[in-house]
Amino acid sequence: MTIASGSAQQGGSHIYRAMRDLVQSMNDTIPGKFEITKKGIVHDMMAPIGPHELTTLHLRKRLEKVMPDAIVAHTGEPDVEDESESIMRRPDVMVITWADMEVPDSFDPRTLIAAIEIVSRSNPDNDWVGKVRDYPLMGIPVYSIFDPRTGTGAVFTDIHPTPDGPRYATRKDFVYGEDVTIADWTISTEGLPLYG
Structure with a gap:
């Protein structure tokens, strides 16, 4: 659910900082997850449920088996923030080096x-x-989506300029059960849970 709309860029960085302060204060008191998007504040009202959390765990463990030790599949805090774009997000899994953490x-x-x-x-x-x-605007080179509603997903890559700003040029769809390549690593999607 979007609870504030309109680009934070329109009013400058002070509006973005005010939204960030609001989000951080609400994260401590209101259930769900708040993020600042290019279109305003988004609130995911539901706490993650079993299949969501189990998928996150499966992906983290599968990726860490094939990645070098210097790279992790991190879940949790902190947020990923690009103040110049007025965006603050928290991906379910962030593939990042230890050093960059x-x-x-x-x-x-x-x-x-x-x-x-x-x-x-x-x-x-x-x-x-x-x-x-938002993710190509922030410069995140690979974005992968897993959808437990349908047992499908997609991997977005190859950021390129467009009249509306940077966008992903390549989308590779997959079905649960197939192998999927995320950045340099290929993992199985076999046995990932679905929403009931």
Whole structure:
């Protein structure tokens, strides 16, 4: 659900900082997850449920088996923030080096190797529309979506300029059960859970 709309860029960085302060204060008191998008503040009201969390765990463990030790599939805080674009997001899984995690505040999105989202049952457009728009603006080179509603997903790559700003040029769809390549690593999607 979008609870504030309109680009934060229109009013300058002070509006973005006010939205960031609001989001951080709400994250401590209101259930769900808040993010600042190019279109305003988005609130995913539902706490992640079993299949969402189990998919996150499967993906983290499968990726870490094939990646070098210097790279992790991180889940959790902090956010990924690009203040110049007025965007603050928190991917379900962030593929990043240990060294790039050693920061005092939010991660720099340009240090992410990939961002992975498991589609929320309560707000699928946030993953399929909003993040497909925002992640290339932030410079995240690979964005992968896993959708437990349908047992399908997609990997977006190859950021290129467009009249509406940077966008992903390549989309590779997959069906659960197939192998999927995220950045330089291929993992199985066999046995990933679906929403009931």
